[in-house]
Amino acid sequence: VIVAIDGPAASGKSTVAKALAAHLGSRYLDTGAMYRAVAWRALDAGVALDDEAGLTRLADAATIAFEPTEGGIADRDGGGATHSVPPPERVLIDGNDVTRAIRTPAVDDAVSPVAAAPGVRRAMVAAQRALAEDGDFVVEGRDIGTTVFPDADVKVFLTASSEERARRRTLDMEAGGQAVTAREVGERLERRDHYDSNRAASPLVRADDAVELDTTGLTVDEVVERIAALVPG
Numbered sequence: 001v002i003v004a005i006d007g008p009a010a011s012g013k014s015t016v017a018k019a020l021a022a023h024l025g026s027r028y029l030d031t032g033a034m035y036r037a038v039a040w041r042a043l044d045a046g047v048a049l050d051d052e053a054g055l056t057r058l059a060d061a062a063t064i065a066f067e068p069t070e071g072g073i074a075d076r077d078g079g080g081a082t083h084s085v086p087p088p089e090r091v092l093i094d095g096n097d098v099t100r101a102i103r104t105p106a107v108d109d110a111v112s113p114v115a116a117a118p119g120v121r122r123a124m125v126a127a128q129r130a131l132a133e134d135g136d137f138v139v140e141g142r143d144i145g146t147t148v149f150p151d152a153d154v155k156v157f158l159t160a161s162s163e164e165r166a167r168r169r170t171l172d173m174e175a176g177g178q179a180v181t182a183r184e185v186g187e188r189l190e191r192r193d194h195y196d197s198n199r200a201a202s203p204l205v206r207a208d209d210a211v212e213l214d215t216t217g218l219t220v221d222e223v224v225e226r227i228a229a230l231v232p233g
């Protein structure tokens with residue numbers, strides 16, 4: 001079973017997708033982390049963000065892996081409130097642990113142009129299909145229901161008000177030890193959503209057959225319950 005969860009930045013996708021995966025006993029794939037890892041690699045290797053051929057080469061050659069941490073395993077076994085703990089999986093690109101590095105403002109700013117490069121998307125979509133090929137997965141991103149898994153069993157498009165999204169992302173970043181203001185975070189989110197929604201290659205759009213869910217004012221558990229009710233069997 002594949003559950004596709006798409007939506008704009010900070011709409012609650014990651015929190016909900018992780019909690020839903022724990023609830024269903026599925027695995028979880030964060031495709032945004034893959035684009036972020038490629039963006040980190042481009043910055044690290046000095047590949048210009050408008051060098052599409054360079055970015056494509058980098059993405060084609062990259063090996064991206066997700067590794068469970070101790071906490072992640074304990075959380076999954078416990079089946080408890082995974083939404084209140086830090087990301088349970090380590091993210092590696094070409095052997096570099098970039099779990100924290102991909103959540104910085106520098107990567108926030110670099111990731112949209114990187115994710116807009118058609119060659120990068122081709123490589124990532126292929127990698128995502130390979131990663132989630134076997135077993136049950138909750139997959140979150142921007143184009144999961146439209147492009148990566150158009151035949152997903154369940155498709156959900158999450159939204160939330162821009163104030164709520166800025167508030168959530170600010171809390172996330174503060175929890176990660178970064179000093180930011182809600183206004184700065186809100187402006188970054190707006191810029192990124194505009195870019196992601198208006199790019200030519202697989203822009204952020206709701207799939208025709210996706211269920212749209214506004215998470216403003218809902219708890220994580222409420223959102224998880226509603227999505228779980230859509231899952232067959």
Ligand code: DC
Nearest residue numbers: 009031032033035111115141142143
């Ligand atoms: O979900 P996120 O904020 O970690 O995603 C980071 C960026 O990657 C986001 O600006 C858009 C892009 N992205 C994408 O284009 N397609 C996906 N399936 C997932 C993310």
